[in-house]
Amino acid sequence: MKIVVAIKQVPDTATQVKISSGDPKAIDTAGITWIVSPYDEFAIEEALRIKEKRGQGEVIAVSLGPDRVKEALRSALAMGCDRAIHLNDPAWAKADTLATAQALAAVIKQEQPALVLCGRQAIDDDMGAVGAQLAEVLDWPCASWIMDEAVDADAKTVRVGRQVEGGLEVFDIPLPAVLSAQKGLNEPRYPTLKGIMGAKKKEIKDVKAGDLGLTPDAPQLAVKNLEALPARPPGRIIQGDVKDAVKELVRALREDAKAI
Amino acid sequence: MANAYWCIVEDDRKGAPKKVMAEVLGEAGRLSNGNVEAVWLTDKAGDDGIKQLGAWGASKVWVLENAAFAPYMGEVWVPALAELVTKESPKAIFAPVTSRMREFVARLAVRLGAGLSADSVAFAVEGDSLVATRPVYAGKLLAKMTWAKTPWIATLRPNVFKPAEASVAKTAQVDKPSVKVPAARMKLVERREEVSTGLPELTEAETVISGGRGMKGPENYVILEKMAAVIGAAVGASRAAVDAGWRPHRFQIGQTGRTISPKLYLGFGVSGAIQHLAGMRTSKIIVAVNKDPEAPIFKIADYGIVGDLFEVVPALTDEFKKLLER
Numbered sequence: 001m002k003i004v005v006a007i008k009q010v011p012d013t014a015t016q017v018k019i020s021s022g023d024p025k026a027i028d029t030a031g032i033t034w035i036v037s038p039y040d041e042f043a044i045e046e047a048l049r050i051k052e053k054r055g056q057g058e059v060i061a062v063s064l065g066p067d068r069v070k071e072a073l074r075s076a077l078a079m080g081c082d083r084a085i086h087l088n089d090p091a092w093a094k095a096d097t098l099a100t101a102q103a104l105a106a107v108i109k110q111e112q113p114a115l116v117l118c119g120r121q122a123i124d125d126d127m128g129a130v131g132a133q134l135a136e137v138l139d140w141p142c143a144s145w146i147m148d149e150a151v152d153a154d155a156k157t158v159r160v161g162r163q164v165e166g167g168l169e170v171f172d173i174p175l176p177a178v179l180s181a182q183k184g185l186n187e188p189r190y191p192t193l194k195g196i197m198g199a200k201k202k203e204i205k206d207v208k209a210g211d212l213g214l215t216p217d218a219p220q221l222a223v224k225n226l227e228a229l230p231a232r233p234p235g236r237i238i239q240g241d242v243k244d245a246v247k248e249l250v251r252a253l254r255e256d257a258k259a260i
Numbered sequence: 261m262a263n264a265y266w267c268i269v270e271d272d273r274k275g276a277p278k279k280v281m282a283e284v285l286g287e288a289g290r291l292s293n294g295n296v297e298a299v300w301l302t303d304k305a306g307d308d309g310i311k312q313l314g315a316w317g318a319s320k321v322w323v324l325e326n327a328a329f330a331p332y333m334g335e336v337w338v339p340a341l342a343e344l345v346t347k348e349s350p351k352a353i354f355a356p357v358t359s360r361m362r363e364f365v366a367r368l369a370v371r372l373g374a375g376l377s378a379d380s381v382a383f384a385v386e387g388d389s390l391v392a393t394r395p396v397y398a399g400k401l402l403a404k405m406t407w408a409k410t411p412w413i414a415t416l417r418p419n420v421f422k423p424a425e426a427s428v429a430k431t432a433q434v435d436k437p438s439v440k441v442p443a444a445r446m447k448l449v450e451r452r453e454e455v456s457t458g459l460p461e462l463t464e465a466e467t468v469i470s471g472g473r474g475m476k477g478p479e480n481y482v483i484l485e486k487m488a489a490v491i492g493a494a495v496g497a498s499r500a501a502v503d504a505g506w507r508p509h510r511f512q513i514g515q516t517g518r519t520i521s522p523k524l525y526l527g528f529g530v531s532g533a534i535q536h537l538a539g540m541r542t543s544k545i546i547v548a549v550n551k552d553p554e555a556p557i558f559k560i561a562d563y564g565i566v567g568d569l570f571e572v573v574p575a576l577t578d579e580f581k582k583l584l585e586r
Contacts, residue, residue, distance in 0.1 A: 013398050013538070014534055016400075017397040027397070038516055039516070098375070124397055126378070126379060127379075128379075132363040132367045136334070136370035141334075143446070144360075161452075164359050166453060168454075169451050170448070170450045170452065171446045172446065182509075183516045183517065220369075220409070221408070223404070224406045225403075225404050226404075227393075229541075232562070235546075235559075235563060237553075237558065237566060242565075242572055242575050245572075246572060246576045246579050249547065249579075250583055257545045257563075259523055260467070
């Protein structure tokens with residue numbers, strides 16, 4: 001069974017993010033630590049588990065972005081993915097979710113996997129759209145925010161638990177399909193030393209838009225500019241013993257903040 | 261009406277729109293000077309629900325009622341609504357952020373070849389364009405977004421926009437268009453309901469109480485639940501508490517959990533790691549109680565008490581009781 005995992009490289013949560021001094025639409029990338037978006041790690045882990053459980057198959061990591069993205073693909077290979085495809089072309093520099101989904105779909109049409117996994121959203125722009133949009137471009141069924149999955153023995157159907165408000169909806173979905181991983185699906189493995197060494201020998205194929213017969217359109221959604229957060233009014237530490245502090249807090253919440 | 265702002269109805273799956281729709285309709289009404297319509301895909305649209313949508317300002321309710329629309333499946337909903345959009349040319353399509361709406365409008369945007377601004381927290385009409393504001397990079401920055409063309413598709417973060425005030429004098433025209441409903445390839449096996457806590461849903465609650473690592477163990481959350489019952493709050497947790505196995509993941513607030521924006525957030529034993537702040541920093545009033553005066557959460561808190569939560573929580577619960585029973 002062939003599985004494609006679509007991943008995104010994002011700034012580490014703890015990294016300080018600043019607006020670029022030269023371009024108000026972009027962040028200053030100097031000094032940023034890049035990681036594989038955490039939800040995508042759940043997707044990679046799940047793909048590897050499916051392959052291991054079946055005792056055969058191939059897991060291909062795909063990512064769109066500039067040269068630095070190779071590092072993220074290398075991490076996916078170190079976890080155990082078999083090979084990687086890097087959608088690396090300045091033509092995609094301004095890609096919105098739609099253009100990204102179209103690029104990924106073009107690769108997926110070539111690879112013809114039975115299943116595509118991705119994270120529920122990337123933690124940089126938090127759009128949470130690419131997985132579903134990919135399914136729409138491919139005209140495949142999809143399930144978002146999955147908490148568990150089981151592919152049947154002959155790889156024709158996958159049973160998934162989709163998280164919704166107030167519960168879990170369990171579906172049988174014919175393959176091929178797109179699934180997006182929610183936290184709780186699994187606990188991603190750490191790459192082993194052997195995995196890290198082995199990853200260096202695995203293939204990362206560079207693909208340009210032209211190789212896929214694509215000329216990316218102008219984005220449908222664009223960043224006009226980035227802004228710093230408005231400052232919150234300075235807070236107040238309420239002093240005194242617990243009894244007095246609590247009384248004062250409740251008074252302030254009622255009378256000043258009108259929050260209760 | 262052409263150029264209307266459409267609001268996709270999120271409902272309780274029992275025939276009533278959720279109250280977050282007052283916020284979506286309110287904002288759409290404000291931006292369009294009242295040219296706002298509701299679109300309801302459901303297996304059961306209650307008459308009271310339709311009235312409610314009218315009272316919140318929808319001049320028309322498009323009712324797409326079909327057994328095939330429950331439960332939500334993208335491959336069924338998208339072609340049906342896309343057909344109607346092509347016919348009616350709305351100017352904007354808004355929906356609240358919920359798990360299914362996020363997926364639905366993303367697929368719809370592809371079908372329509374239009375842009376999507378997910379999890380938006382503000383809008384402004386500038387000339388002929390709409391500008392959406394959305395938090396990015398763990399809420400450390402705000403991005404202003406623009407669309408290349410209409411329809412402007414967006415999801416709206418709950419509890420951020422001013423809800424429309426219901427007016428019984430306002431009624432909606434009802435239109436039940438016939439659209440093609442494709443057969444689904446995916447099939448529902450079962451729906452497992454969560455055991456109800458009796459408390460409001462985390463993302464919808466106006467008040468949220470959150471417990472972090474300082475709670476020391478799963479058994480202590482009962483003191484937060486007691487307070488929650490008094491003030492009608494939801495109870496959430498930080499990632500540290502969820503990763504320790506103290507609370508199920510669905511209660512996690514933060515970057516890899518739920519994003520909330522309540523009127524009042526009360527954090528107990530929550531340090532305020534970036535990843536938690538990403539999920540709650542748009543809360544209107546933030547209260548923090550922590551033993552450590554250096555805890556980062558105090559930097560964004562409106563009110564803070566440096567102290568032992570195991571003393572503060574029971575005392576605060578009593579004080580809330582006194583206030584609310586008066």
